[in-house]
Amino acid sequence: MGLEFDRKDLKSIADYSAQIARLRESLATRIVGQEAIVTQVLAAVFSEGHCLIVGVPGLAKTLLVRSLAELFTLDFSRIQFTPDLMPSDIIGASLLEEDHAGKREFHFLRGPIFSNVILADEINRTPPKTQAALMEAMEERQVTAGGTNVPIDRPFFVLATQNPIEQEGTYPLPVSQLDRFQQSVQIDYPEAAEEFEIVQQTTSSYDPSLQPLLTKEAVVELIALTAKITVPRRILDYVSKIVRSTRPESEEAPQFVNEWISWGAGPRGIQAILSSARSLALMDGRTEINAGDVHEMAFPALRHRMVPTYHAEAEGVDCDAIVKKILTEMPDSLYKPEECERGDRPGFLQRLLGRS
Structure with a gap:
């Protein structure tokens, strides 16, 4: 599953892998x-997927997205989601205008959604009616205004942030919109040494400036190259088995899934794992994905597509723990937990959340 690479493609993959290293x-x-969070977000960007970043205040969620936007020569829009935000504040509105001849016509005034990189800050602070304004744009890369389909310039990806602590006055994202996010990335508190460095930087005059490293054309070519990364048939079957194992009452589902999951991941779960795994391979300069790529991206790609039962929540079992158990018990025995030193380590956010 994949396209043939010529010499130009191989050279481009090597060159872009080096450029991405400099970008990091x-x-x-x-x-x-x-580092794991940056990897996951970049994996979404280079496969033109949308990403939901979940974390408590002060963990640089917004700063991460803004910094990435500075490193690309892409149009960037930040939308601060509030309870009084209207759909027209996002997609735009048709206004009646009069020309010099006195003729009146409706003209569509484009909203901030018409950018390449969208920062949807605190997306769960706005009502479902406004959240739904993003759905068509995220899925179809277009909006409908005045009965006309208006395409959005590519590349296009939504990087949304969400605070999981304060639930008063918030509107949880509907399952249909959560499924449109390729990944749900969970940011936990930094390690002691990292926090010490953060304090040193933010309480001094240190103010690093970032210069664009990838042009719009380069990002478009990167996305095209990512789509050509080879997916071996055995890996495709392996990912399919993983995702099908998350569905209770299915033939592949183990008994603990029937007890802990009330709703599993759909076909988009398979697509999300493979797309982001392809990005990992490209960032590493490879032309083919491997099982390690799958294991690393299974957590952010599946955790928001699974609905735990009350029984699981009562036992303190979250979706990451279920995904890890599924991977561990796969008959292929490819998963080695020690190889995945990522953000799925037990932390404050995972103890707080069973589902993002």
Whole structure:
């Protein structure tokens, strides 16, 4: 599953892999630690997927997105979601205008959604009617205004943030919209050494500036190259088995899934794992994904597509723990937990959340 690579493609993959390494180095001057989080967000960007970033206040969620936007020569819009935000504040509105001849016509005034990178800050602070304004744009890369379909310039991806603590006055995202996010990334508190460095930087005159490293054309080519990364048939079957194992009452589902999950991941779960795994392979300079890529991206791709039962919540079992158990018990025995030193380590956010 994949396309043939010519010499030009192989050279482009090697060159872009080196450029992405430099991009990460530049990003590290402003974002301390959080390497796994940066990897997951970049994996979404280079496969033109949408990403939901979940974390308590002060963990640089917004700063991460803004810094990434500075490293690309892409149009960037920040939308601060509030309870009084209207759909027209996002997609735009048709206004009646009069020309010099006195003729009146409706003209569509484009909203902030017409950008390449959208920062949807605190997306769960606005009512479902406004949240739904994003749905068509996220899925179809277009909006409907005045009976006309208005395409959105590519590349296009929504990077949304969400605070999981304060639930008063918030509106949980509907399942249909959660499924449109390729990944749900959970940011936990930094390690002690990282926090010390953060305090040193933010309480001094240190103010690093970022220069664009990837042009719009380069990002478009990166996305096209990512789609060509080979997916071996055995890996495709493996991912399919993983996702099907999350569905209770299915043939592949183990007994603990029937007890802990009331609703499993759909086909988009398979697509999300493969798309983001392809990005990992490209960032590493490879032309083919492997099982390690799948294991690393299974957590952010599946945790928001699974609905735990009350029994699981009562036992303190979250979706990450279920995904880990599924991977561990797969008959292929490919998963080695020690190889995945990522953000799925037990932390404050995972103890707080069973589902993002």
